[in-house]
Amino acid sequence: DADVTQTPRNRITKTGKRIMLECSQTKGHDRMYWYRQDPGLGLRLIYYSFDVKDINKGEISDGYSVSRQAQAKFSLSLESAIPNQTALYFCATSDPGQGGSNEQFFGPGTRLTVL
């Protein structure tokens, strides 16, 4: 079974709709992240959470919100989706205790299309 799972894997929605992307992990890591990937831009950080009570904005948080429901669950919401939020979204986890490098483990991604 995958250590980091994301649902849904693909989603098509319309402008103005609220949508939630979910991430679950069985790695037991405290740290979780949401990134978006756009062609030619690499991955950019949206939000990150170091534990259930610690949530922080990343580089491109405008238009997004998150919820850390438990150590294992971290959800990303688009309150009112717009077309330029069409992208591939990745959830990741890390455990800084593993050598201190902050190596991250990624989910399979959610492809979101906003029409």
Place this chain on the structure above:
Amino acid sequence: AQSVTQLGSHVSVSEGALVLLRCNYSSSVPPYLFWYVQYPNQGLQLLLKYTSAATLVKGINGFEAEFKKSETSFHLTKPSAHMSDAAEYFCAVSVNQAGTALIFGKGTTLSVSS
């Protein structure tokens, strides 16, 4: 601030040829460096990482990278390309375990022709 620059958004090689994907970083403190690979329609998979233990790092699938502090580089190489190596490759930097997240380069797409 930390940053990563990947030179060349697209690299094409023939099967059996040397693969060289370039990555330069900027960091005011000793960094941790990573190469991730993304195969079509898949997530990111760690190829290798530099954590200051050794400057030449060997990873999966025959890839390796050398950390050169004087050149602020961490180039990825493979002696002989295989068709299955066709993918997108990302270099990333993290300054320490307290760092907020990884900072990624924009990626290099590797194409391998027969």
